[in-house]
Each structure stands twice: as structure tokens, then as C-alpha cells.
Amino acid sequence: MLGIDIEHQSVGRKDMHWKRRFPVSVAGVLAPVGATPDPPHRPLCHRPVYLIALLLAMAQQGAQASQDLTDLPLEQLMNESKLIDASIVGASRFRQRVSTTPSAVTVISREDIQQYGWRTVAEAVRSVPGFYVHSDRSYNYIGTRGFARPQDYNSRVLLLIDGQRTNDAVYDTAYVGSEQLIDIDLVERIEVVRGPGSSVYGGNALFGVINIITRTAQQIDGVEIGAAYSSFSTVYGRATYGKRLDNGAEIVASVSGSDSQGPDLCFPEFDMPETSFGRTSGTAFDRSSRFYARLSQQGLTLTAAGSQRQNGNPGAAYGVVFDDPDNKQTDQQAYANLSYTRSLSPDTEISARLFWGEYRFGLNAVYAGANAGEPEVRNHDRGLASWWGSEAKLVTAWSERNQLVSGLEYQSNYRQKQWTYDVAPYQSFLDDRHQSERSGVFLQNDFQWTEAFKVSLGARYDKVGSASGELSPRLGVVYRWSQQTVWKLLYGSAFRPGNAFEKFYTFPGQQIANKQLQPEKLKTWEAGVEHYLGKQTRLAATTYYYTMENLIEQVTEADSGLLQYQNAGNVKAQGLEFEAEHQWDNSARMRLSLDLLKTQNAQGEQLSNSPHAIGKFLGSLPLPWMGLRLGVEGQWLSSRKTDADTTVPGYGVVNLTLLRPMARDGWQLSASVFNLLDRKFADPAAPDLGVPMRDRFVQDGRTFRVKAVYRF
Amino acid sequence: MRKLHSGRRSTANVRRAALVLAAGLAITGGGLGQASAQSRATDESALKAAFVYNFAKYTDWPDDVWNKSPKLRLCTAGERGGFTQTVAALEGKPAVRGKEVEVRQLSRPEDAASCHILVIAGRTKMAEWTRGVRSLPVLTVGDGEGFATNAGLIGLYAEGEKLKFEVNQEAAHRAGLRLSSQLLKLARLVRDEQGEGR
Numbered sequence: 001m002l003g004i005d006i007e008h009q010s011v012g013r014k015d016m017h018w019k020r021r022f023p024v025s026v027a028g029v030l031a032p033v034g035a036t037p038d039p040p041h042r043p044l045c046h047r048p049v050y051l052i053a054l055l056l057a058m059a060q061q062g063a064q065a066s067q068d069l070t071d072l073p074l075e076q077l078m079n080e081s082k083l084i085d086a087s088i089v090g091a092s093r094f095r096q097r098v099s100t101t102p103s104a105v106t107v108i109s110r111e112d113i114q115q116y117g118w119r120t121v122a123e124a125v126r127s128v129p130g131f132y133v134h135s136d137r138s139y140n141y142i143g144t145r146g147f148a149r150p151q152d153y154n155s156r157v158l159l160l161i162d163g164q165r166t167n168d169a170v171y172d173t174a175y176v177g178s179e180q181l182i183d184i185d186l187v188e189r190i191e192v193v194r195g196p197g198s199s200v201y202g203g204n205a206l207f208g209v210i211n212i213i214t215r216t217a218q219q220i221d222g223v224e225i226g227a228a229y230s231s232f233s234t235v236y237g238r239a240t241y242g243k244r245l246d247n248g249a250e251i252v253a254s255v256s257g258s259d260s261q262g263p264d265l266c267f268p269e270f271d272m273p274e275t276s277f278g279r280t281s282g283t284a285f286d287r288s289s290r291f292y293a294r295l296s297q298q299g300l301t302l303t304a305a306g307s308q309r310q311n312g313n314p315g316a317a318y319g320v321v322f323d324d325p326d327n328k329q330t331d332q333q334a335y336a337n338l339s340y341t342r343s344l345s346p347d348t349e350i351s352a353r354l355f356w357g358e359y360r361f362g363l364n365a366v367y368a369g370a371n372a373g374e375p376e377v378r379n380h381d382r383g384l385a386s387w388w389g390s391e392a393k394l395v396t397a398w399s400e401r402n403q404l405v406s407g408l409e410y411q412s413n414y415r416q417k418q419w420t421y422d423v424a425p426y427q428s429f430l431d432d433r434h435q436s437e438r439s440g441v442f443l444q445n446d447f448q449w450t451e452a453f454k455v456s457l458g459a460r461y462d463k464v465g466s467a468s469g470e471l472s473p474r475l476g477v478v479y480r481w482s483q484q485t486v487w488k489l490l491y492g493s494a495f496r497p498g499n500a501f502e503k504f505y506t507f508p509g510q511q512i513a514n515k516q517l518q519p520e521k522l523k524t525w526e527a528g529v530e531h532y533l534g535k536q537t538r539l540a541a542t543t544y545y546y547t548m549e550n551l552i553e554q555v556t557e558a559d560s561g562l563l564q565y566q567n568a569g570n571v572k573a574q575g576l577e578f579e580a581e582h583q584w585d586n587s588a589r590m591r592l593s594l595d596l597l598k599t600q601n602a603q604g605e606q607l608s609n610s611p612h613a614i615g616k617f618l619g620s621l622p623l624p625w626m627g628l629r630l631g632v633e634g635q636w637l638s639s640r641k642t643d644a645d646t647t648v649p650g651y652g653v654v655n656l657t658l659l660r661p662m663a664r665d666g667w668q669l670s671a672s673v674f675n676l677l678d679r680k681f682a683d684p685a686a687p688d689l690g691v692p693m694r695d696r697f698v699q700d701g702r703t704f705r706v707k708a709v710y711r712f
Numbered sequence: 713m714r715k716l717h718s719g720r721r722s723t724a725n726v727r728r729a730a731l732v733l734a735a736g737l738a739i740t741g742g743g744l745g746q747a748s749a750q751s752r753a754t755d756e757s758a759l760k761a762a763f764v765y766n767f768a769k770y771t772d773w774p775d776d777v778w779n780k781s782p783k784l785r786l787c788t789a790g791e792r793g794g795f796t797q798t799v800a801a802l803e804g805k806p807a808v809r810g811k812e813v814e815v816r817q818l819s820r821p822e823d824a825a826s827c828h829i830l831v832i833a834g835r836t837k838m839a840e841w842t843r844g845v846r847s848l849p850v851l852t853v854g855d856g857e858g859f860a861t862n863a864g865l866i867g868l869y870a871e872g873e874k875l876k877f878e879v880n881q882e883a884a885h886r887a888g889l890r891l892s893s894q895l896l897k898l899a900r901l902v903r904d905e906q907g908e909g910r
Contacts, residue, residue, distance in 0.1 A: 069762035070805050077766065078874065078898060081759050087870035095857075097870065109873050189872040213872070218900070248901060346839075346858035397857075400836070536755070 090191035090211030094395040102476025102490040108190040115631035117657035117672030121176040129593035134683035140177035146597040146610040151554035151686035158205040168359035169385035169413040172499040179309035179331040183256045188215040198494035199474035202440040202462045206494045217242040217250035230705035234260035249297040257289035269693045280323040284314040303337040319690020320365045332360040348396040356388040378423040386415035401448040410439045416500040436465040454478040490526040502565035511563045521549045540579040547572045569602025590619040609684040613638040631657040642684035644695035651681035668709040678702040757794030770895035777849045783814040787827035791834030
């Protein structure tokens with residue numbers, strides 16, 4: 001309680017510090033928009049009105065310029081057209097239209113990524129209806145359907161790169177922040193399938209499947225050089241090559257890196273004279289580098305990728321010494337993949353894949369001596385996951401009315417290591433080594449009963465380690481009520497076994513193991529309707545209800561007072577989601593969504609870090625000058641409870657990106673302002689016995705980025 | 713104290729959210745009026761038809777075939793619906809290399825020999841029609857899944873939010889048609905009954 005009071009008293013001062021840290025005017029960046037920023041002390045909530053007027057004016061003006069499609073050259077038709085009913089592969093592992101998928105799906109295109117200035121997968125996915133992201137300044141975590149446990153390492157969404165699972169084999173994490181494996185500029189599109197996906201993907205696909213599809217050599221076609229500069233002295237550079245040779249072979253190669261000094265921060269929980277009143281600078285640094293290479297010919301594709309990110313620990317997580325830049329952590333990922341796809345007939349395609357992956361985690365921590373005057377203790381905490389595996393898949397339209405997808409998957413996690421030691425004098429606290437296997441078989445058949453009525457029935461059986469097998473069925477119904485209206489029904493079950501970190505990790509004074517952890521199981525019921533108005537407008541509403549049994553949750557173990565992952569009872573939730581999407585003839589487009597949700601933990605209370613309402617707005621407008629486009633992103637989240645029983649207030653954030661799309665001269669330019677209104681907002685923090693008085697992490701205020709890409 | 717504080721914040725937030733929503737709705741509303749008049753312009757079928765019109769510009773027919781008719785003969789077959797309608801609407805568009813566009817709806821594959829371009833809509837009758845014009849100097853374009861790997865020449869398909877096309881060069885050789893390198897550069901290249909797929 002005492003800690004919380006301290007936190008509360010200092011909020012005002014923290015805000016002052018934040019203000020002082022952004023003396024840079026963004027007027028220059030904004031000038032072409034025509035909106036002069038308001039004086040700093042005007043009530044913030046008045047500002048959007050100007051924006052609305054501006055957007056409206058431009059939308060109206062732009063909409064008048066309509067073009068006959070046949071006047072456009074082919075290349076422009078291909079690049080600038082947008083199908084309102086997109087095709088996806090991530091929902092059922094074969095290509096289908098969104099309107100024929102029982103699941104609710106959002107496709108994020110490369111144009112969206114450029115138009116809204118998204119720098120990470122997390123920022124892109126945050127735009128999806130009902131999705132939200134929280135950050136503890138180490139990772140970005142994805143929440144959806146009101147579910148985002150503050151102490152979960154992103155293990156409940158499955159992250160795929162070109163259909164290949166990338167969640168690691170120790171922490172099960174989907175890496176979506178600055179540590180992500182793939183540079184965002186190599187992404188052609190991101191398919192976000194909401195709801196359970198275990199019936200085709202097995203573990204982790206509880207709340208969603210995120211499938212990142214990389215650009216092909218043909219799409220890159222040449223050399224691309226990219227550079228960006230953003231707030232906190234952040235520099236970024238990239239070089240990419242892609243070419244389809246005359247013999248049909250395709251080559252893609254890319255390297256990129258970024259280096260950020262990071263913001264100066266103020267943590268009210270350290271507001272004491274001995275910790276410089278909570279202020280820290282030079283500790284929120286973030287450096288990353290990555291490479292990607294792909295070679296393909298005639299259905300055979302070899303891919304290799306790697307990434308490394310090192311960042312500081314500004315908030316002194318785990319109770320390390322505050323404001324010490326020697327506290328840092330490293331995330332390394334590597335990935336190799338050989339895949340083969342072949343059509344046996346126009347109706348049948350087989351594919352096979354051999355894959356390898358590795359993830360290394362390293363935390364270098366500096367702890368204060370046990371007693372005053374004793375030297376500091378340097379501790380290293382390490383994790384290593386290595387795995388290889390193979391899979392085979394068959395997709396066949398075996399009759400006019402039936403489409404079948406079936407597959408087999410095997411993965412050997414041949415190294416699952418976690419170890420912790422003090423450097424000098426050397427003392428080991430944990431040296432945990434495991435190996436495990438997982439295998440699965442799945443079958444799904446889509447039966448077109450009548451022209452309007454489709455039933456999709458599938459199931460997957462998984463065996464993970466020595467645990468008993470898991471069966472994950474899914475039943476979907478798609479009913480095309482009219483040319484414009486599609487009804488969808490979905491029941492799906494999904495599961496997630498406890499991972500090596502949750503089961504085996506221990507750290508003195510922080511966390512103890514739980515080898516008895518049982519898988520958590522999710523059952524979801526969904527009903528949705530999509531209405532296509534004039535093929536340029538899509539309206540959708542979805543309602544869902546889910547129950548989770550045996551929720552794996554970090555709790556305080558009663559006897560030791562230490563943290564432990566346990567099966568902490570059941571969770572249920574329901575929600576309602578509305579979405580409207582429209583594109584104009586002049587290529588302006590917008591999407592609006594609202595989610596209302598209610599979650600309940602075992603005690604019948606709203607889950608922590610679970611908002612009651614989420615609103616989103618995306619708008620992209622062509623401007624009358626120089627082919628410029630303006631992208632506006634609005635995010636609004638209602639208040640959330642923290643695990644300390646306090647509340648972080650709701651917030652609204654507006655991001656603006658002015659884009660000059662890739663033109664014939666080879667240049668693409670953009671300027672972005674994130675958190676334009678400089679809102680102070682915070683995300684709930686996971687309980688940390690090293691920093692017991694912390695209940696939240698304050699997020700960045702207004703930041704900017706300028707970026708250029710040159711292609712030749 | 714805390715309750716009061718957060719309560720006030722959330723009212724302000726609700727107001728702000730309402731504003732954001734209102735902005736979006738206003739824009740949607742504003743646009744909808746415009747769109748209903750012109751909504752066909754970017755609908756998928758119209759886009760496909762625009763692709764077909766472009767393909768004509770990038771294809772070389774043997775001289776005798778090209779010269780046998782004063783007009784560019786565009787034929788449609790297969791499932792009747794949006795795609796065949798928008799292709800039919802290409803009649804009267806600006807001439808392609810001196811030839812005005814003429815559109816005919818076919819009902820028998822035997823009639824296709826006189827067409828420059830044959831658009832085969834949908835999947836159900838795809839094989840029957842492509843078999844019917846195999847080796848004839850006819851540019852076949854279809855939107856059924858697997859069209860170009862099933863002896864069709866150019867298959868249209870959706871990938872993400874984009875409309876794309878795949879070209880079967882063997883089929884082009886068989887038909888004696890030359891597709892420009894500009895066209896091939898934009899296409900995914902496939903072969904008969906096999907390919908990269910996805």
C-alpha cells in the first residue's frame with residue numbers, strides 16, 4: 001500500500017518531466033497538413049475536432065476525382081487496387097477469401113504499413129479491431145478479446161512467418177517488437193486471424209494467428225536502400241536486394257539495423273534520493289540488427305534469417321540496480337527453412353517443409369550487495385531453445401463441393417536450457433536442461449453444401465512431451481445469405497501446454513518452478529455477419545464467448561511468498577465487435593472499429609489488463625499535392641485494472657504519417673508523428689518482487705520519425 | 713480519491729472516443745453518398761475486366777489471326793455473373809492498337825476459334841473451355857482457381873488485397889501468342905499442372 005501511495009503522489013511530477021523531454025516542435029512535420037498545433041495548454045480533447053474537419057474536407061474533395069480503371073496501366077492497376085474481400089492463407093492453411101472463412105480476419109498490407117508508419121509487427125497488429133499492445137520496455141505483448149495477462153510472454157498468439165511457426169521452444173514467445181525476426185519493410189502483408197487456430201496449428205494458437213508474408217523477389221525487383229531517423233537519437237538503415245532471374249529462380253537478401261539511445265525516463269517507484277529521484281538516462285537503449293535471405297526455384301525454397309536485439313533495463317526489472325546501463329538483455333533468433341510445394345493436379349497441391357530454429361536470451365543484471373557496503377553482484381540469466389522439425393501438407397479439392405486440407409507435423413526441441421549464475425564469485429542458481437518433442441496431425445474438410453451454405457469441419461490431435469494428447473476440433477459455418485451478406489458461425493477449441501519457462505524456471509527470491517503445470521484449454525463460440533455494400537464498403541459485426549480452463553497464471557505461492565506459474569482456475573469472457581471499412585474511388589480508405597468486452601476471472605472479477613472498450617480508426621487520404629498521402633491512426637482504450645488492484649486510466653492516441661509513396665524517381669519518403677497529442681498513458685505491469693511498488697509502465701509521449709527509401 | 717480521479721478521466725476518454733468515432737462515421741457517411749454513384753468503379757469484377765483490357769495491349773497474335781478481323785474479338789464464357797458483365801462493358805472502350813473492342817458471349821467451345829481473347833469466368837466450366845481452345849491462337853483469361861496450371865493462359869487470382877495474375881508460358885507457346893516481357897515481369901510464372909502454388 002505504501003508503495004502505491006508513493007506512486008500516486010508523484011504522478012504530477014512525472015508528467016512535468018515528460019513535458020520537458022519533448023521540447024522539439026513538430027510544426028515543421030505537420031506543416032503540409034495545414035493544421036498548426038494548438039497552444040500547449042489547451043484542453044487536449046478539443047483537438048480532434050480540427051482533424052475531423054480537415055479529414056472530411058479532404059475526403060470530400062478527393063472523392064470527386066474518379067477514374068476509369070481501363071485508363072490505368074497494368075502495373076498501377078496491380079499496385080493500387082484493393083480488393084475489399086481479401087484472400088488469405090493463415091486461417092486454414094490454404095488460400096481462401098475472407099468472406100468464405102468462418103473466422104474473423106484482418107489483412108494488413110504493405111501499403112498500410114507504409115501509410116501509417118508502423119515500425120514493428122506489434123504496431124501493425126495494434127491496428128486490428130479488438131487488439132491491443134502493452135509494453136514493459138523489454139517486449140511488446142499482444143492482447144486480444146480482453147485477454148492480455150501482464151506476466152505472459154506473448155505465448156497465446158501464434159506468430160508465423162510464411163506459414164512457419166516462430167514462437168520459441170522455451171518461453172513460447174511471439175516476438176513482435178524491436179526484437180522481431182523480420183524487418184517490417186520486408187513484409188508484404190500480415191494476416192491476422194482472430195480466434196482459435198489450434199485445429200490446424202496446434203499449441204499457442206489460442207486467441208489468434210498472425211501470419212507474416214514476406215515480399216517476393218519479383219515485388220522487390222532491384223535494390224532498395226532505406227534510412228530513418230527518429231526520436232531518442234534513433235537511426236535505422238536497410239539494404240535489400242530482390243531479383244527474379246530469367247530461369248525463374250528468385251533471390252532475396254536483406255540486412256538492416258537500428259540503434260536508439262532511448263528516452264530519458266522517470267520511474268515514480270524509484271523517487272528517492274538514492275535512486276536519483278527515479279530519473280534515468282542512457283538505460284533505455286535499443287540496438288538491433290537482422291538479416292534475411294531466400295532462394296527459390298520451381299517450388300523449392302530455402303530461407304535463412306537471423307536477428308539480434310540488445311536493450312537496456314531502464315525500469316530496473318527484477319530488482320537490479322537502478323539507472324545502471326550495465327543492466328541489459330539480448331534476444332537472438334535464427335531460422336532456416338527448406339520448403340517444397342508442388343501441384344499434383346489443378347485440384348491438388350502438396351507441400352513439405354524442413355525447419356530449424358534457435359532462440360537465445362541473455363540478461364546481464366547488476367544487483368546491489370546484500371548488505372550496505374558490500375560490492376555489487378553481477379548475475380547472468382540465460383535461456384536457449386533449439387528446435388528442428390518437419391511438416392507435410394496436402395490441399396485438395398477432391399470433389400466439386402469439397403476442399404480438404406490435411407497435414408502432419410513433428411518438432412524436436414533438442415535444447416531447452418535455462419541457467420542463472422553470479423559471475424564473481426561464481427555461483428550457479430539454476431542449470432536446467434530439457435528436451436521435448438511435439439507432433440500433430442490435422443484434417444479439415446470444407447463442404448459446400450449448397451451454393452450459399454458451407455460447413456467447415458476440422459480437428460487436430462497433438463502430442464506434446466509426455467502429456468496426454470490434445471484434440472482441438474473446430475466447426476465453422478458460412479452462410480451466404482445474399483450477394484452482400486455473409487453469416488458466420490464458429491466453434492473452436494484450442495490449448496497451450498505450460499512451457500519450459502513456466503514449468504522449470506527458478507530464481508532465488510523471485511520465482512519457483514511448477515513441474516505439475518497442466519495445459520490450459522480454450523473453448524470459443526463466435527457468430528458474425530459481414531455485409532459488403534457496393535463492393536467498396538465492408539461492415540462486420542462479431543460476437544464471441546469463450547471459456548478458458550486451467551488458466552496458466554503467475555501467482556504468489558502461499559508458502560514461499562514467491563511467484564509461480566499455476567493453473568489458476570477458469571476464465572470466461574464475452575465480447576461484441578463492430579467494424580466498418582470503406583474505400584473511395586480516389587483510393588482514400590478508412591476503417592473504424594469498436595469492441596465492447598467483458599472478462600471474468602475465477603473470482604468473477606474483470607481480468608487485469610483487460611479494457612471494457614477498444615476503439616480504432618485508420619484513415620488514408622490522397623492529398624492534392626505531389627502525390628502525398630496522409631495516414632491517420634486513432635487508438636482508444638478504456639481503463640484497465642492492474643495486478644496491484646489499481647487502475648490505469650483509459651487513453652486515446654493519434655498517430656499521423658505523411659507519405660510520399662514510391663514514385664518513378666525511385667524515392668519513397670515519409671514523416672510520422674506518433675502520439676501526436678502527447679497523451680500520457682501507461683500499461684499495467686506484471687508483478688515483480690524486485691520492484692514490488694510498481695503497478696504500471698508509463699509509455700512514450702509524442703515522438704517522430706522521418707524515413708526515406710531509395711530503389712534502383 | 714483515486715476513484716474520483718479515474719472516473720473523471722474515463723468520462724473525458726469516452727467523450728474523446730465518441731469524437732473519434734463520430735469523425736470516422738462522418739467520413740464514411742460523407743463518402744457513402746459519393747460511393748453509391750460510382751461504387752462499380754473499383755469493384756472486383758471491373759478490376760478484372762480492366763486487367764483483361766490491358767492484357768490485350770501486351771499480347772502479339774500471329775499476323776493472320778490479328779488481321780482476320782477488323783475488330784478485337786473478345787469472347788466470354790463460363791459462369792455468368794459480374795466478371796462476364798464487366799468484360800461485356802469493355803465494348804466501346806478506346807481501340808487497342810487500331811482495333812475496336814467487340815464482345816461476344818459464347819455458349820459452345822467450337823465458336824471460340826474466331827476470338828482473340830476468351831474470358832472464362834469461374835471454375836465450374838473452366839476445364840471444358842480451355843480444352844476446347846487448346847492450341848488455338850486464343851488468349852484465354854480466367855479467374856478460376858488453378859486456371860493457368862490447367863492449360864489456361866492467364867489466370868487471375870487474389871493475393872491479400874491485391875488482384876494478381878499468373879501466366880502459363882507453355883500454353884502461350886502452344887497458342888502461338890507472344891506475351892510482352894513487361895507483362896511477364898508482373899506475372900507469376902506457372903506451368904501445366906504444377907507450380908509454386910500457395
